[in-house]
Every structure is written in C-alpha cells, then in structure tokens.
Amino acid sequence: MQHNSPSGDVAENTQPRSALYRVYTHPWFQIILISFICFCCPGMYNALTGLGGSGQVDPTVAANANVALLSATAGTALFVVGPIFDYVGPRVCLLIGGWTYPLYAGSLLAFNRTGNGAFVITSGAILGVGASFLWVAQGAIMTTYVSESQKGRAIAAFWIIFNLGGGVGSLASFGLNYHSTSGTVSDGTYIALLIIMALGWFMGVLICPPAAVRLKELQQPAPEAEAEIKDWKKTAALALHTVVDWRVFCMLPLFFCANVFYSYQQNIVNGMTFNIRTRSLNSALYWMAQMLGGLIMGLILDIPPLSRPNRARVGWVFLFVTAMTIWGGGYAFEKWAEDRRARGLQQDIDFSQGSLSTGPIFLYIFYGAFDAFWQSFCYWLMGARSNSPAVAAILVGAYKTFQATGGAMAWRINALKKPSMTQFAMDWGLCLAGLVIVIPSVLAVTETSAPAVAEREELQDEKVAHG
Numbered sequence: 001m002q003h004n005s006p007s008g009d010v011a012e013n014t015q016p017r018s019a020l021y022r023v024y025t026h027p028w029f030q031i032i033l034i035s036f037i038c039f040c041c042p043g044m045y046n047a048l049t050g051l052g053g054s055g056q057v058d059p060t061v062a063a064n065a066n067v068a069l070l071s072a073t074a075g076t077a078l079f080v081v082g083p084i085f086d087y088v089g090p091r092v093c094l095l096i097g098g099w100t101y102p103l104y105a106g107s108l109l110a111f112n113r114t115g116n117g118a119f120v121i122t123s124g125a126i127l128g129v130g131a132s133f134l135w136v137a138q139g140a141i142m143t144t145y146v147s148e149s150q151k152g153r154a155i156a157a158f159w160i161i162f163n164l165g166g167g168v169g170s171l172a173s174f175g176l177n178y179h180s181t182s183g184t185v186s187d188g189t190y191i192a193l194l195i196i197m198a199l200g201w202f203m204g205v206l207i208c209p210p211a212a213v214r215l216k217e218l219q220q221p222a223p224e225a226e227a228e229i230k231d232w233k234k235t236a237a238l239a240l241h242t243v244v245d246w247r248v249f250c251m252l253p254l255f256f257c258a259n260v261f262y263s264y265q266q267n268i269v270n271g272m273t274f275n276i277r278t279r280s281l282n283s284a285l286y287w288m289a290q291m292l293g294g295l296i297m298g299l300i301l302d303i304p305p306l307s308r309p310n311r312a313r314v315g316w317v318f319l320f321v322t323a324m325t326i327w328g329g330g331y332a333f334e335k336w337a338e339d340r341r342a343r344g345l346q347q348d349i350d351f352s353q354g355s356l357s358t359g360p361i362f363l364y365i366f367y368g369a370f371d372a373f374w375q376s377f378c379y380w381l382m383g384a385r386s387n388s389p390a391v392a393a394i395l396v397g398a399y400k401t402f403q404a405t406g407g408a409m410a411w412r413i414n415a416l417k418k419p420s421m422t423q424f425a426m427d428w429g430l431c432l433a434g435l436v437i438v439i440p441s442v443l444a445v446t447e448t449s450a451p452a453v454a455e456r457e458e459l460q461d462e463k464v465a466h467g
Contacts, residue, residue, distance in 0.1 A: 025212045027145045031154050033206055034141045035161035037094065040200025041101040041134060043165015044193040045127075046287060047172075048105065049266055061117040063267060063415035065104075065124030070259070070408035072128025073135075074401050081132040082239055082397030086390050090137035091207045097137075098201030100130025102194045109190035132400060137207070139396025143383035145213055148448060151383040152302030152311075155376050159294025163372070166287030169193055174280035210389045242394045250441040251381055253434040255399045258375055259407035261427040263414035265367045268423065269330075271347075273337060273360055278351045282361055286368035293372025301380045308384065312445040315377050320435050322373055326366045327428040333363050334424045341420075374431075381441060387449045406430070 023029055049066070085093055100123075107123035110116055138158075146154040172192055242248060270282050301315050337360075340346070349357050382395040413423060 024206075025208055027147075027213055028154075030141060030145050030208060030213060031157060032161065033203070034090075034138050035158045037098070037200045037203045037207075038134075038138055038158070038162040039165035040196050040203065041098055042131070043162050043287075044169045044197050044200075045101055045104065046163070046166035047169025047283060048108065048190075048193060049262070060415055061111065061120050063263065063411050064117075065107075065121045066263070066411040067408050067415060068121050068125035069104075069128035069131065070404040070411060072125045073132050073404035074128075074408060076129050077132040077136060077400035077404065078243070078394070078397040079239060081136045082394045084133075085136050085140065085393040085397075089209045090141055090389075091204060091209065093133040093137035094204030094207055095201070097130035097133030098204050099198075100127040101197040102201065103127065105190050105194035105197055109187060109194065112187055112190065128404070132397075135400050136393050136396050139379065139382070139399065140210075140389045140393040141207070143379060143392045143396070144210070144387055144389045148308070148383075148387070150302065152298040152300070152376075152380060154298075155301070155379050155383075156295045156298025159298070159372055159376055160291040163287040163290035163294065165196075167284045167291065169196070170280055170282075170284035170287060174277060174284060178277050238390070239394045239397070242391055243398050247441045247444050248385065248395065248398065250438050251378070252398070252402050253430075254374075254378055254381075254438045255402035256406040257427075257430045257434040258378055258399070258403040260410045260430055261367070261371070262407060263410040264420070264423040264427050265364070267414050268420045269333070269337075269360070269364055269367070272341070272420075273346065274349045274351075274357070275347055278349060278357065278361075281351055282364050285361065285365050289365045289368035290372040293369035294376050296369075297373045297376035297380075301376070308447050309443075309445045312381070312384065312442045315380065316435070316439070316442045319373050319377055322370055323428075323431055323435065326363075326370050327431070329363055329366065330424060330428070333360060334421055338421060381438075381445070384445050384449060 017025075049062070081093070088096075104120075104123045104127045107116075107120045111120050142154055142158050143151060169192075172189070265286075270279050270286075274282060297315065297318070300318055301311050303311055303314070306314065349360065351357050351361065378399060382392065382399060385395060386392060410423070410427070413426070
C-alpha cells in the first residue's frame with residue numbers, strides 16, 4: 001500500500017506507472033466514475049420514484065417500500081456502514097450495495113404482473129442497506145478525492161452526471177408510455193431501468209482506494225497508525241466523536257430535511273396532478289433541473305475571489321432566499337390543487353394543456369433545482385470539515401442516517417394519506433428550521449481543513465469567543 005510522504009505527496013513506486021494508470025488514479029477520473037455509477041443506480045431509481053408511486057396508479061405500496069428503504073438506511077449508514085468503510089474501502093462498499101438497485105426494479109416488474117406488494121416492500125428494505133454502502137462510498141470519494149479549492153466543482157460535476165440518470169430514465173419512460181392510458185408504466189420501463197442499474201453495479205470494480213489517488217491533500221493514516229484505525233472500538237469512538245462535534249451537531253437538522261419533501265413533491269404534486277406520460281416528462285425535467293441546480297450551487301461555493309468562510313455564508317443566503325421563493329409558489333399551487341381535488345379532478349392534466357399545465361410543471365422544475373441546492377450545500381459543509389476519507393465516510397453516514405430518518409417519516413405520513421396541505425406545511429417549516437439551526441456551523445467554516453492550519457484557526461476562534 002502507498003502512504004503519504006512527510007511532504008504530503010503520495011510516495012512513488014520504484015516501477016514507473018503507465019499513462020493509463022495515471023489517468024485511472026487521477027482524482028477527477030474517480031469523481032467522474034463514481035458519478036456515472038450513481039447515474040446508473042440511484043439515478044435510475046430516481047427516475048422510478050419521480051414518476052409518482054414508482055409508476056403505479058396507487059402510490060401506497062411504493063410509499064411503504066420507501067419507508068422500509070429509508071428506515072433500513074437510517075439504521076445502517078452511520079454506525080454500521082461508516083466503520084465498515086474503514087475496513088474494506090469504497091470499491092467493496094459499492095459492490096456490496098450496487099446489486100440491490102436492480103433487485104428493486106425487478107420487484108416492481110413482478111408487481112406489475114403479480115400484484116405482490118410484500119416483495120416490493122422487502123426489496124425496498126434490502127435496497128436501504130445497499131444504498132447506505134453506495135452513498136457512504138460516494139460521499140467519501142466526492143468530498144475528499146479533490147483539492148479544497150475544487151470541492152464545489154466536484155459536487156457540481158457529480159450532481160450533473162448523477163441527475164442526468166434520472167432525466168434520461170424519465171425521458172425513456174416518457175417515450176415508452178407516451179400512448180399509455182392505463183396510469184401504470186409498462187414492463188419495458190422496469191426492464192430497461194433494471195439493465196442500466198446492473199451496469200452501474202459492475203462499474204464499481206473500477207473504483208480505486210484512497211491510497212492510490214494522486215492528491216497531496218488527501219489525508220492518509222501513517223503506517224504505524226493503520227492497525228489502530230482497524231480497531232472496531234476506536235472506529236466507533238471516532239464516529240461518535242465526529243458526530244457530537246457541535247459544528248456537525250448543528251448540521252443534523254439540515255441533513256434531516258434533505259429528502260423530507262420528496263414524498264409530497266413526487267406523490268402529491270406530480271403523482272396526483274398529472275397523467276402518466278406527463279408525470280414521466282415532469283420527472284425528466286425535475287432531474288434535469290437538479291443538474292442545473294447542482295452546477296449553480298457548486299459554482300457559488302467555489303467563487304475564486306471569496307474566502308471559504310464567505311462562500312459558506314453566500315451559499316446559505318442563496319439557499320434561504322430560494323427556499324422562501326419556491327415554497328411560497330408551492331403554497332399557491334397547493335391551494336389551487338386542493339380545490340381541484342375537491343371537485344374530483346386528479347391525475348388528469350396533460351402537458352399539451354398549456355394554460356393549465358405550464359405553472360405546475362415549472363413549479364415542479366423549481367422543486368428539483370431546490371433539492372440540488374440543498375444537498376450540494378450539505379455535501380460542501382461536510383467536505384469543509386475534513387480531508388480524511390475515514391472522517392468523510394462518518395459524516396456522510398450521519399448525513400444519510402438523518403436524511404433517511406426524515407424521508408422515512410415523510411413517506412409514512414404520505415402513505416397514511418394525511419392532508420396534502422399538512423404535508424406541505426411540514427416540509428416548508430422543517431426546511432426553514434434546518435436553515436436557522438445550521439447558522440453556527442456556517443459561521444464556523446474555516447479557510448482550510450488541513451490539520452495544522454485548521455487547528456490554529458479554531459484556536460484563534462475560541463480565544464476570540466472567550467475574550
């Protein structure tokens with residue numbers, strides 16, 4: 001195994017490396033590779049869920065499957081998958097988790113033919129565990145495999161490629177279901193997405209370990225400390241110490257809200273308003289808006305003239321303003337939609353009805369962009385805490401745990417068919433609360449995560465705080 005030299009550079013092997021190997025171990029090659037893996041696996045999963053009820057007329061089974069999925073993720077991401085990542089690395093984590101995505105698509109294909117909802121829910125729970133492995137590996141790669149000055153751009157590149165998966169998958173569904181009048185997507189939709197998910201799983205073998213990545217800022221354990229890191233008790237203690245840090249603690253409500261609005265947006269705004277082909281089109285537009293949203297937030301968080309603390313503050317202000325604006329528009333839509341549903345009008349609007357469909361479709365597009373703003377900001381804050389893959393895996397584990405907990409709660413409320421205005425108010429209120437509580441963490445962002453410099457800056461902050 002390679003280790004960092006005292007200067008911070010990765011030690012060179014005595015044997016010269018080929019140009020292909022140098023490309024393979026380049027940080028940006030690995031960022032693009034993990035982005036395409038997520039394009040195929042969670043990207044295609046997003047294409048399914050974005051259809052409203054995973055493409056079914058009755059969204060209850062899909063909602064309960066999401067509850068099972070997110071509950072399993074919440075129970076495994078932090079204190080199970082985070083420590084395992086330290087032992088096996090990102091490649092094994094991706095191979096452990098990747099196969100669960102085609103399993104879930106296959107369960108929906110079976111449901112189309114047999115109506116076996118229990119299989120869908122069980123597959124959702126298995127996918128929840130698999131998603132923990134995939135997302136912890138992905139987050140550690142995205143937040144540590146590039147230099148500090150490029151983390152915003154890495155997040156933007158990932159978000160564009162990853163959400164292209166949801167967009168392409170949804171466009172394929174739009175074409176396959178263009179003439180459908182059944183309200184349920186075709187078997188071909190599920191088969192196509194299953195094949196792409198399986199391809200993404202196989203691509204996981206190409207991910208290289210942190211020790212091989214050519215980046216001097218990537219913090220690797222010293223050889224004498226490696227055995228200590230492979231101790232379960234010390235790994236658990238590191239996880240606990242990382243999460244209870246007050247800066248991370250203030251981020252947890254932000255993490256909790258990261259998926260809390262999906263159930264309302266996908267099953268109510270899209271699923272109960274539009275017919276099946278327009279739901280497919282909207283889903284494509286939603287994930288494409290995420291591509292633009294990730295690019296915008298990534299560029300804001302990498303603005304060259306600004307210091308990193310100032311970029312954190314600009315990002316927060318941008319997120320707060322867009323939250324108030326987009327959710328304000330959502331309130332107007334919800335009042336209008338409630339009136340329509342009271343008159344028995346639902347799942348009836350087609351994209352060709354310009355005067356009726358344009359406003360709701362654009363609202364759904366803005367909801368997609370806002371999701372990218374939110375999650376990109378969360379990832380950037382995690383990346384600003386540390387350059388260590390081990391610590392990043394724990395932070396992403398905490399992110400996925402609380403994100404999944406909030407999502408499971410919201411999907412369960414949706415499955416219980418609570419009033420849509422109640423779901424809307426809960427989502428908007430939780431988002432605003434999360435933005436307020438994270439303010440101390442935003443203000444505490446330092447200029448660098450390099451250990452010696454960061455410790456000096458934190459010590460200076462403490463001295464200022466104590467007079």
